[in-house]
Amino acid sequence: MLPDEATLGQLDPELKRELNSLPKSLADLVGKHVVAAGLLLEEAPERAYKHAFFARRKASRVPGVREASGVAAYTVGKWQEALADLRAARRMSGRDSFLAVMADCERGLGRPERALEVAGDPAAKDLDPAERIELRIVASGARRDMGDPKAALAELRIPELKERRARPWIARLFYAYADVLVELGKMDDAREYFARASSVDREGVTDADERLAEIEGVELVDVDVEDGIMWSDAEDPASEEDEAPVGAEPERPSEDEGRERN
Structure with a gap:
């Protein structure tokens, strides 16, 4: 069943042109299923795959449909099917x-x-x-x-490592670089690149904040829109002064302290 929000107006213009090779009624049907697959891809990947698979059965010679089917199959871990669809789409479209x-x-x-x-x-x-x-x-x-x-780190040493603009792909690059540094035991450098990932990750594509907190030995306790991230010490328990046992008697002052207060 197609989601109500799946409309042809959301169809990629290039795919819409490709669907012109089909009878209009079929093109509309396939187009709506491709849109539905895109809408559901993150929240309901299995449903997205079913919509994309239906579109593929109806229009397997349309490159954009094969791309959508390949991406949906990839999302649910159907690697061989995804690879076959994306190879076919590339042959047909040159993209x-x-x-x-x-x-x-x-x-x-x-x-x-x-x-x-x-x-x-x-x-x-x-x-x-x-x-x-x-x-x-x-x-x-x-x-x-x-x-x-070591070779994994070398693959990521590209000019964009010097980038400072907030872009999702830059955040992912910094994060991937930091993650390899952790594996290599270079924790100071890893800390730096997790911090960089956090600073440019405006869309939340990584968990750089949590990884940075783990390295620093602190716990992410709150995220305030105005004040930013708040941290607390993950290791230090509350002091006895702050958290006295329930029912404990207050400490009595010494005789000297009593005389001073009087």
Whole structure:
């Protein structure tokens, strides 16, 4: 059943043009299912996959439909199916936008070497910044899969590590770099890059705040919109003065103290 909010007005313009090759009634139906898949992808990935799979059965020769189906399959961990759909979509459209997803599917299938082959595709240099950085993050993950964290760190040493603008993909890059530094035992550097990730992560795409708190040995207790993040010491219990046992008698002053008060 299609969600009420799934309308053709939300359809990507390029996909709408591709659907013109179909009879109008079929194009409208397929288009609504693709929109539904996109709307449900994060909150209900299994439902999103069902909508995308339906669209694929009805219009498997439309590149944008195969892309939507591939992404939905990837989201629910159907690596081989996702890879097949995205390869087909790339052949039909010539678009390289999903190289990072394809490489990560290879990782999911236990083939990090093939993931690195995808990451080394010459077309990668022409990707937009977000896609290119995501591909480097996947390549770094593949190196870690192969037990080589030093090479994983090298994959992420790209010019964007000097970036300071708040962008989701920059936050993900800083976070991935920090995570590898933790594996290498370089905690001071890891602290720096988790802090950088936190400072540019306006959309909450990482848990950099929590990872930074873990390194600092403090606990994230509140997030205030105006004042920012508040921390408390995760190790120090409340002092006896602040938290006296219930029913305990107050400490009596010494004779000297009593004389001074009088």
